[in-house]
Amino acid sequence: MATADETALYHFLRTRNDSVAHKLAERLENTSEHELVLIYQEAIPRLEKALWAEEPDQTSLNNYQQIFRELEALIANQKQDNRHHFILFIPVADRPRQLDDCLSSILQLCKLFNYGGKQGQCFKKVSVMVADDSKNVNNITQHKKLVKKFNLQGLSCLYFGQEQQRQQLRNLSDEQKEKLAGVVGHSDVLNFYHKGSPKMRNIISLKLNELQRQYKKVLFYSLDSDQEFQVKLNTRNGDRDLYTINYFYYLDQIFSQTDATIVTGKVVGDPPVSPAVMVVNFLQDIINFLRKMVELDNNRACDFHSAEVQLADDAAYHDMPELFGFKHKQHSCDYRCSLPEPHNNGESFNDFAKKLNSFFYGEHPTRKTYYQYQPALESLSPARTVYPGNYIFNIEGLKHFIPFAPLKLRMNGPVMGRLVKSELKQKFLSANLPMLHKRTVADTGQSEYRPDILQGSEKIDLSGEFERQYFGDVMLFSMEVFTEQGYPETQLEHETVSSIVTQTEKKMQQQYIDKHRLLLQKRDQLSALLQDSEAWWNQHPEYKSARNQFDAFIKNVNTNFDDDSYSYRLIITAAEKKARLKQVVEAILNYPTEKILWEQTLASQTAGAH
Incomplete structure (x- = not known):
């Protein structure tokens, strides 16, 4: 490493109009190597504050990353690094391109911040497990090749395939196999693919419980294959995806300085919820877009480059945010054009139309979530929701499996979060360490x-x-x-569980029916706007393709949400719901017993290793 007065940190401190920074620079020049580490750790918050004083520029970001690499070099020179090792695990099903992007982002994060340094050519304190749940043989082959590729590039990767997963379950006792079937499934089923990420994460946890013996201090990091270690910023020049957070550094500090057992981040970019609960507000946003467009000259320079940015935590993408304690804001969100300037409104219209059907895969062109800076340690707060694709836990956290996995329900993260909160309380934290969520592949949408x-x-x-x-x-x-009634520590009677589930479903039914009525109103408004013969998009042939894309979007809205759709029949027909509600009740009744046996299973694994 360079001498103190040649480092990026020294240059930063000397160029600040700040007496405290100048004193830190003087200490850099006249101190021991051990003291240098402390100075870096003291200076980094000041550096962050300067980085985020305005929109981060690339030069400042490069310096920020360089200063962390200097810190890692100092720690490596001390020959003793007692920080946590991270095992990142990624359940993946038939997503080779998205897995490649996810692994690339992990490797890039390691290169930019160099947490833990290297041993030989391999990053020393970060390893990855790819757990394959694919059906397609070609995708399985590609996933294996990706593991080999990233191993060669210095990222320690383990492939946890379906045969290894089966063997993990075969290692259980007969009693464990029987009573934990609702947690991890069965090893002897013919089709052992597409088990679902909840069941996969639980099987992975059994493997993690074995791997943890190899490390003095270890943290487990749960990822989704459609996420990356970047944040999304909305800037004057459009959206930017940047490596601005040293996730491992801050998570090591959080788990070292608090008694946290589980820490969850969130996501930025594409919303974390299903299009099934975003369609009403998206229809409203499209209506808003067309009402503005129809008043504009299609050949005029694009008017859609100065839209207001949505706040990160107001659940603006959700049709029923009041369910989660957010105020329901009856307003539209403006579309912000992503085409490079210059171009005209007609070209923006065509580009917007191309994005419509990506909505059904989870993209939301008008309501993305953006990163807002807050120091990670200062951002810590009690949590109530687990983000399955972005949560971190220690060995104690292995006790908390994803509940009700065989049901394959959405919202398993919030459900798990309520259970974890009831037990861990202040040991379950949320931190401002979001990951970039990309629902779709760029070239296909x-x-x-x-x-x-x-x-x-x-x-x-x-x-x-x-x-x-x-x-x-x-x-x-x-x-x-x-x-609220003490579950799961308090075992509830079948009648109580059944009654509460029935009452909740009736309330949810009314919420969904109200939303459905509003959805149909919005759909009809949109159709009328599109069919307006006076609108310029109906008068020029260059917009025919875009019109067809709008029509395809409305057809898909009708397919999924019309009065005769399966979705609406499900809501209003008791017979359609009877079997599923019975499964829900039985799963809730079984969970306390599963929880006890799960903890016993983890303990027996550990005892058997000694």
């Missing part, structure tokens, strides 16, 4: 694979996802009542 979404040439069927969302909401808001 589609996900590589999403469960329960059926796709034809133009038709996209969300009925399976809608069903999982609806009963996921029933489970979540039932769970809020149960935990």
Whole structure:
């Protein structure tokens, strides 16, 4: 490493108009190597504050990352690094391109911040497990190749394939296999793929419980394959995705300085919820877009480059935010054009139309979430929701599996969060360490694979996802009542559980019916706007393709949400829901017993290793 007065930190401190910074610079020149580490750690918050005083520029960001690399070099010279090792685990099903992007972001994060340094050519304190749940043989082959590729590039990767997963379950006793079937499933089923991420994460936890013996201090980091270690900023020049957070550095500090067992981040970019609960506000935003467009000259320079940015935490993307304690704001969100300037309104219209059907894969062109800076340690607050694709836990956290996995319901993170909160209380924290969420692949506008979404040439069927969302909401808001009554420590009677689930479902039914009525109103308004013969998009042939894309979007809205759609029949028909509600009740009754046996299983694994 360079001498103190040649470092990026020294240059930063000397160029500040700040007496405290100048004193730190003087200490850099006249101190021991051990003291240097402390000076860097003291200076980094000042550096961050300067970085975020305005919109971060690339030069400042490069310096910020360089200063962390200087710190890591100092720690490496001390020959003793007692910080945590991180095991990142990624359940993946038929997503080779998105997995490649996810692994690339991990590698880039390691290169830019160099947490833990290297041993030989390999990053020393970061390793990755890729757990494959794929059906397609070619995708399995590609996933294996990616593991080899990133191993060669210095990222220690383990491939945890389906045969290894089966063996993990075969290692259980007969009693464990029987009573934990509702947690990890069965090893002897013929089709051992597409088990779902909750069940996969629970199987992975059994493996993690074995791996933890290799480390003095270890943290486990749960990721989704469609996420990256970047944040999304909304800037004067459009959206930017940047590596601005040293996740491992701050998580090590959080778990070292607090008694946290589980820490969850959030996501920026694409919303973390299903299009089934975003369609009303998106229809409103499209209506807003067309009402503005129809008044504009299609050949005039684009008017859609100065839209207001939505706040990160107001659940603006959700049709029913009041369910989660947010105020329901009856307003539209303006579309912000992503085309490079110069171009005209007509070209923006065509580009917007291309994005419409990506909505059914989870993108939201008008309501993305953006990063807002707050120091990670200062941002810590009690949590109530686990983000399954961005949560971190220590060995104690292994006790908390993803509940009700065989049901494959959406909202399993919020449900798990309510259970974890009831037990861990202040040991369950939320931190401002979001990850970038990318639902789709850039050149197709589609996900590589999403469960329960059926796709034809133009038709996209969300009925399976809608069903999982609806009963996921029933489970979540039932769970809020149960935990207030002392569940799961207090075992509830069948009659009590059944009654609460039934009452919750009736309330949820009314919420969804009200939303459905509003949805149909918005759809009709949109159709009328599009069919306006006076609108310029109906008078020029260069907009025919865009009109067809709008028509395809409305057809998919009708397929999924019309009065005769499966989704609406599900809401209003008791017979359609009876079997599913019975599953929900039984799963809730079984959970306390599963929890006890799960903890016993982890303990027996550990005891058997000694």
